[in-house]
Amino acid sequence: MNFCPEEVLEHIFEFVTSHKDRNSMSLVCKTWYQVERESRYGVFIGNCYAINPVRLIKRFPRVRSLTLKGKPHFADFNLVPHGWGGFVDPWIKALAKACPGLEELRLKRMVVSDESLDLLSRSFVNFRSLVLVSCEGFSTDGLAAVAANCRNLQELDLQENDVDDRRGHWLSCFPESCTSLVSLNFACLKGEINLSALERLVARNPNLRSLRVNRAVPFEMLQKILIKAPKLTDLGTGSFVHDSDSETYHTLKSAMTNCKSISSLSGFLDVASCCLPAVYPLCANLISLNLSYASGINGNELVKLIGHCKKLQHLWILDCIGDDGLRVVADTCNELEELRVFPSDPFGPGNAAVTEQGLVAICSGCPKLHSLLYFCQQMTNAALITVAKNCPNFIRFRLCILDPVRPDPITMQPLDEGFGAIVQSCKRLKRLSISGRLTDSVFFYIGTYAEQLEMLSVAFAGDSDNAMLYVLNGCKKLRKLEIRDCPFGNMALLKDVGKYETMRSLWMSSCELTLGGCKTLARKMPMLNVEIINENDQVEIIPDNNDRQKVEKMYLYRTLVGPRPDAPDFVWTL
Amino acid sequence: MAKMGVGLEITELRLGLPGGGSSCDGGEKKERKRVFSEINGGCNGSSAGGDRNMQAVGWPPVCSYRRKKTIGRGNDQAFRAYVKVSMDGVPFLRKIDIGSRDGYPALLAAFEELFGCFGIGEALEDADSSEYVPIYEDKDGDWMLVGDVPWKIFVESCKRLRIMKRPDTKLTNYNW
Numbered sequence: 001m002n003f004c005p006e007e008v009l010e011h012i013f014e015f016v017t018s019h020k021d022r023n024s025m026s027l028v029c030k031t032w033y034q035v036e037r038e039s040r041y042g043v044f045i046g047n048c049y050a051i052n053p054v055r056l057i058k059r060f061p062r063v064r065s066l067t068l069k070g071k072p073h074f075a076d077f078n079l080v081p082h083g084w085g086g087f088v089d090p091w092i093k094a095l096a097k098a099c100p101g102l103e104e105l106r107l108k109r110m111v112v113s114d115e116s117l118d119l120l121s122r123s124f125v126n127f128r129s130l131v132l133v134s135c136e137g138f139s140t141d142g143l144a145a146v147a148a149n150c151r152n153l154q155e156l157d158l159q160e161n162d163v164d165d166r167r168g169h170w171l172s173c174f175p176e177s178c179t180s181l182v183s184l185n186f187a188c189l190k191g192e193i194n195l196s197a198l199e200r201l202v203a204r205n206p207n208l209r210s211l212r213v214n215r216a217v218p219f220e221m222l223q224k225i226l227i228k229a230p231k232l233t234d235l236g237t238g239s240f241v242h243d244s245d246s247e248t249y250h251t252l253k254s255a256m257t258n259c260k261s262i263s264s265l266s267g268f269l270d271v272a273s274c275c276l277p278a279v280y281p282l283c284a285n286l287i288s289l290n291l292s293y294a295s296g297i298n299g300n301e302l303v304k305l306i307g308h309c310k311k312l313q314h315l316w317i318l319d320c321i322g323d324d325g326l327r328v329v330a331d332t333c334n335e336l337e338e339l340r341v342f343p344s345d346p347f348g349p350g351n352a353a354v355t356e357q358g359l360v361a362i363c364s365g366c367p368k369l370h371s372l373l374y375f376c377q378q379m380t381n382a383a384l385i386t387v388a389k390n391c392p393n394f395i396r397f398r399l400c401i402l403d404p405v406r407p408d409p410i411t412m413q414p415l416d417e418g419f420g421a422i423v424q425s426c427k428r429l430k431r432l433s434i435s436g437r438l439t440d441s442v443f444f445y446i447g448t449y450a451e452q453l454e455m456l457s458v459a460f461a462g463d464s465d466n467a468m469l470y471v472l473n474g475c476k477k478l479r480k481l482e483i484r485d486c487p488f489g490n491m492a493l494l495k496d497v498g499k500y501e502t503m504r505s506l507w508m509s510s511c512e513l514t515l516g517g518c519k520t521l522a523r524k525m526p527m528l529n530v531e532i533i534n535e536n537d538q539v540e541i542i543p544d545n546n547d548r549q550k551v552e553k554m555y556l557y558r559t560l561v562g563p564r565p566d567a568p569d570f571v572w573t574l
Numbered sequence: 575m576a577k578m579g580v581g582l583e584i585t586e587l588r589l590g591l592p593g594g595g596s597s598c599d600g601g602e603k604k605e606r607k608r609v610f611s612e613i614n615g616g617c618n619g620s621s622a623g624g625d626r627n628m629q630a631v632g633w634p635p636v637c638s639y640r641r642k643k644t645i646g647r648g649n650d651q652a653f654r655a656y657v658k659v660s661m662d663g664v665p666f667l668r669k670i671d672i673g674s675r676d677g678y679p680a681l682l683a684a685f686e687e688l689f690g691c692f693g694i695g696e697a698l699e700d701a702d703s704s705e706y707v708p709i710y711e712d713k714d715g716d717w718m719l720v721g722d723v724p725w726k727i728f729v730e731s732c733k734r735l736r737i738m739k740r741p742d743t744k745l746t747n748y749n750w
Contacts, residue, residue: 074632076635076637076638077631077632077633077637077638078631078632078638079631079632134637134639160637160639160640161639162638162639188639192680195687239674241671241674243656243669246669270674292640293640293643293644295643295644342636342640342644343634343636343644344644345644346634346636346641346644375634400634400635404630404633404634433635457635460630484632485630
């Protein structure tokens with residue numbers, strides 16, 4: 001290895017693209033570290049506050065693809081107040097100065113401003129891919145800047161963002177010279193768009209493979225899109241409502257019959273059931289189907305549609321499909337790898353229409369299933385044990401019983417044994433969310449058996465600090481732990497403070513932590529930021545003799561750059 | 575400033591379930607879970623009432639984007655109302671689904687797309703200012719100016735639509 005010239009090393013390193021592998025390579029020796037950092041193309045930063053832009057650029061001067069994640073996961077459920085942080089602006093400013101070669105930016109749960117988008121659009125000549133997931137803070141004006149200025153744009157993918165739709169004509173800002181689009185997803189936008197601009201855009205971008213439109217795009221547009229985008233493999237419809245006796249409907253149906261390339265379908269943000277048969281011709285080739293926003297389709301229609309989809313590998317649906325519908329899925333979709341069943345009426349008086357029976361049926365019929373998100377009315381230990389036996393390949397298993405402390409309704413026992421079976425059987429399990437009535441036992445099982453577990457989400461579970469300790473001691477690969485409403489306190493928090501440096505982050509809210517406990521942790525571990533989110537002035541920092549005050553929300557994470565400078569008033573880094 | 579002592583914990587403000595235990599003693603650690611189920615009438619086999627799900631902030635863990643899209647939408651998808659739309663001087667009629675629009679501006683924007691009658695949006699604010707005037711036939715067979723009644727009532731009572739060009743309106747006659 002001493003005689004290997006750097007150019008050769010660099011050439012070999014080009015073949016290694018996974019972040020983990022590149023990180024490992026950089027630890028081998030100084031030479032490898034240098035070669036690796038100078039040739040690194042893509043950097044993944046799972047917590048934008050673990051490092052800062054200056055140090056990123058210093059280590060990876062030629063970075064061309066950056067992924068950043070901001071707010072903690074529980075921000076999705078309104079547990080993190082507005083203004084907490086996750087601002088992308090300093091990153092874009094720093095990169096604009098030092099890395100003009102940037103090509104890709106992928107952001108999740110970050111705050112993005114129109115000014116940032118404008119700066120981005122003007123600073124990176126080769127910029128080609130912008131993916132924003134669950135972000136906020138920008139409007140269609142920012143999108144207009146990206147459309148207008150990014151000459152080589154290939155991908156603009158907006159997933160589930162909260163965008164201020166100014167109803168301007170951002171789509172019309174793509175210049176006539178824009179012919180490089182491969183992927184365009186604006187399903188999350190609420191406003192009208194210029195339909196003829198969309199039609200022309202599709203027509204002049206022959207490489208378009210993925211197009212997901214919003215509700216403002218009517219049924220009539222689909223046939224025009226299909227004709228002009230022959231390479232389309234991923235389609236997200238907007239409004240899917242029309243008179244099924246009409247010429248337009250029949251024309252679309254024929255267009256769909258001729259469409260052999262589409263393998264991924266989503267949308268139906270507005271839908272009339274009578275129009276669904278138009279997509280039946282596509283079903284035989286579908287690998288991926290997302291109907292989780294199609295609240296206009298009732299259970300029977302869903303079942304009819306899915307009955308045609310024999311090759312399906314990824315399915316996202318609403319629970320109105322019911323247990324019976326899931327049985328049909330189990331019979332039809334034997335290649336299924338990922339299933340997400342969302343509640344169609346999470347807060348209303350109706351039932352979540354699926355129970356443990358639907359899950360058991362799926363697991364019997366779909367042995368390749370490895371990713372699950374399942375919102376249900378109830379679960380039993382027996383069902384989970386059966387699931388564990390039939391599907392030992394789970395990598396992600398997230399179960400949400402709508403009543404979070406509901407025991408097994410048949411035996412009235414906690415669900416410890418059921419989840420215990422899951423972690424024992426699924427040796428490759430990386431992500432787990434548990435719910436239902438759960439005692440310390442389930443945590444014992446998790447700590448003992450879930451050796452590959454990286455992320456655990458817990459709510460309303462456990463009886464004592466021991467539960468948390470089982471997990472912290474047992475799960476050696478744990479990276480993210482998020483806990484709400486559990487009786488875990490300072491003893492569990494402080495038992496093994498070194499553990500947190502091996503993890504990305506820990507979230508604890510509505511537990512039994514006190515200010516004193518958090519302060520102690522912060523004192524012992526200077527490489528952690530221990531943040532208290534103090535909404536409504538619950539906690540008083542001065543005077544000193546208040547360490548017994550309960551801390552409602554604590555978020556801690558390892559960092560190389562100390563307390564963050566942009567923390568708002570209600571966030572205290574201890 | 576009052577000292578934080580044992581007695582004052584009762585006045586502590588916290589987010590969380592009402593009545594939740596607040597001491598550090600082991601004995602009260604189970605109280606949080608029990609309180610949740612007690613509020614909701616105990617954990618029995620029945621699944622009556624989804625209101626138990628409302629009690630805790632951020633539960634069930636559905637992301638806020640999805641929450642906004644699904645609340646209230648589940649039950650009112652039924653209404654589909656295709657009505658004919660005619661415009662003066664255009665030989666063929668169009669059909670439009672007024673049930674899927676969410677208000678008058680959206681409806682008039684749709685007219686602009688279908689017929690190219692730009693500026694019709696102005697008619698909402700001032701019926702005299704636009705070159706085009708949208709009117710509709712209601713259940714009684716009367717022709718009404720679009721925009722007077724609340725949107726939902728309009729959707730239910732509208733049987734057909736017509737876009738008039740301004741010169742005709744001068745010869746207004748309520749029965750034609």
